[in-house]
Amino acid sequence: MTTPPDTQGIYLDNNATTMVAPEVVEAMLPFFTEQFGNASSIHAYGNRVGHAIKQARQQVQALLGAAQDSEIVFTSCGTESDSTAILSALKAQPERKEIITTVVEHPAILALCQHLETEGYKVHYLPVDGKGRLDIQQYMDLLSDRVAIVSVMWANNESGTLFPVQEMAELAKSAGVLFHTDAVQAVGKLPIDLKDTAIDMLSLSGHKLHAPKGIGVLYLRRNTRFRPLLRGGHQERGRRAGTENSASIVGLGKACEMAMEHMDDEKTTVRAMRDRLERGILAAVPNCFVTGDPTNRLPNTSNIAFEYIEGEAILLLLNKLGIAASSGSACTSGSLEPSHVMRAMGIPFTAAHGTTRFSLSRYNRMEEIDRVIEAVPPIVAKLRKLSPYWSDTGPVSDPAAAFAPAYA
Amino acid sequence: MWDYSEKVQEHFFNPRNAGAVADANATGDVGSLSCGDALRLTLKVDPQSEVILDAGFQTFGCGSAIASSSALTEIIKGMTLNEALEVTNQDIADYLDGLPAEKMHCSVMGREALQAAIANYRGEEWKDDHEEGALVCKCFAVDAVLIENTIRSNGLSTVEEVANYTKAGGGCSACHEGVEAILSRVLAEQGKAFDPYAKAPEAASPEGGRKLGNLERIRRIERSIEAIRPNLQRDHGDVELIDIDGKNVYVNMTGACVGCQMASTTLDGIQQRIVEDLGEFVRVLPAKAMRKSA
Secondary structure, three states: OOOOOOOOOEEOEOOOOOOOOHHHHHHHHHHOOOOOOOOOOOOHHHHHHHHHHHHHHHHHHHHHOOOOHHHEEEEOOHHHHHHHHHHHHHHHOOOOOEEEEEOOOOHHHHHHHHHHHHOOOEEEEEOOOOOOOOOHHHHHHHOOOOEEEEEOOOEOOOOOEEOOHHHHHHHHHHOOOEEEEEOOOOEOOEOOOHHHOOOOEEEEEHHHOOOOOOOEEEEEOOOOOOOOOOOOOOHHHHOOOOOOOHHHHHHHHHHHHHHHHOHHHHHHHHHHHHHHHHHHHHHHOOOEEEOOOOOOEOOOEEEEEEOOOOHHHHHHHHHHOOEEOEEOOHHHHOOOOOOHHHHHOOOOHHHHOOEEEEEOOOOOOHHHHHHHHHHHHHHHHHHHHHOOOEOOOOEOOOHHHHOOOEOO | OOOOOHHHHHHHHOOOOEOOOOOOOEEEEEEEOOOOEEEEEEEEEOOOOOEEEEEEEEEEOOHHHHHHHHHHHHHHOOOEHHHHHOOOHHHHHHHOOOOOHHHHHHHHHHHHHHHHHHHHHOOOOOOOOOOOOOEEEOOOOEEHHHHHHHHHHHOOOOHHHHHHHHOOOOOOOOOHHHHHHHHHHHHHHOOOOOOOOOOOOOOOOOOOOOOOOHHHHHHHHHHHHHHHHHHHHHOOEEEEEEEEEOOEEEEEEEEOOOOOOOHHHHHHHHHHHHHHHHOOOOEEEEHHHHHHHO
């Protein structure tokens, strides 16, 4: 593996986006210069690009374990794939007016569903328990011939918690309901073999697995009824019109090939780094806890709630030391509301605002992890010294009564 | 990442007066835990002179909340309580060389903590006037409750009017869909339908649609500006009316307003005041903009 560019920073925000692998950049470069042809053209310029796209499609197919390479539809991003999947299911089955999803989906699903509610669709949002888990019985009770599509994420972007999508897809299939999964966080981190599942549609995003931004895939099981989002050309067999983003498609193909090669690293070295980071922080910092389901989550993600302090302040102090992470606090999002995922799990506000997500990749090194384990405790201590919920030695007794600000 | 000024960063990394004042005789607790910002301000006030001898803060919040708390304590130390009550959230933001628009509420929280602490010292009850609505316009931090109330009380029917009255939707326009949804709902309650192509009524003024004569209009603009001047003069600035050209009102900012980076915010404030007084939309521009276009 090529070592990443030598930067002083420690990048632990790989669920937000990843570094483009140097091999991926190298594979892409010819497609900006001599391989500039339009894959649709009859001449050699176009033909060579067409072959490269075909190869990339097979590389994606291999990573997903899809039965056919024609089941791979290239899109511009995960969000487009999500919208295409849900809107297609509604258009293709106009008599079905219901959608089943979960409260902890990415906004690419949630904002679309909320919008569809204003157009008369009924959306069922499955709740989660304190560890971010679904109640499958409740899900089964909602399945009916009124439901156009189920859309459930494979892995949660904030906590890393995995949903039993394969089991849920089987249940949907037996009820005659289409099943889509937003798998942008799972692809490349977990082995996936779609041909052995009942999943009808799956979204993936290139930039989450060391390919560039601006490229995504919708996996569309053969013979799934489909209505395109973009019409206009015959590209992607008419399922997604628009001239192919050939350089990025080639890059995504290469990234998928590399993800296959390194799949074992995820559950060995990446997981070992994540576990060491988490144990180190939990041992050194009082009043913090892991959110989500630690026994069933992505191997690269650790989301730790630091009580009585606020996440943006943590990130700013980490950033000063060159450490990049992210937070579920209101202030980091610009939305002025804490993470919907943390709220759905019933995490109290005093902890939800202090949730900090560390998401690793195979490009991290154990030395970096040790530096982060050293950096975090003094940062938390510094902010707690400022906090109205903290005394010299620990949280004030009965924090909710000790500090109850007006308009809380 | 937010675009924080050097001063904000400096006060965040090295906060002044952190922690509770040991022998405090005034405490103000404000903030919203759901929003993730809350502040306890403690003061030591001299009972004879009412001078703030010491101030300390404890803040649960983001970088700009901590910096605003730090700035507040620096500003008010040594002031009398009456002087301190004159401190505005804009003073706190100015002290920090400005805050990002979405973070202005951090400075508001600072001012409110101060009011609450002084009320606490004087044995009064402090009440906040917070709207508890979902944020619709992120550019100008306008929430759904304010928009809805403004639509109702002024009989608004278009997105343009809502922007003129509340500023919501006057920035990036991403919230126009949300504003339309509120308009549709409120109008439906009144048995009316929202028409997206309707023109804003010429004068949705308190005058009941009567168009002002030219002279009367100029006098009103003059009166609005006169009313604002004392506020600016307090900060050693001033404003004078230069010309009115249709919907454009040209002014000169003088004194401390010259070169102040909050000058454009001040212009917005003047504009809002004139729009409210006049009941029609005008644009307040610096006089140099007039020379450019001439």
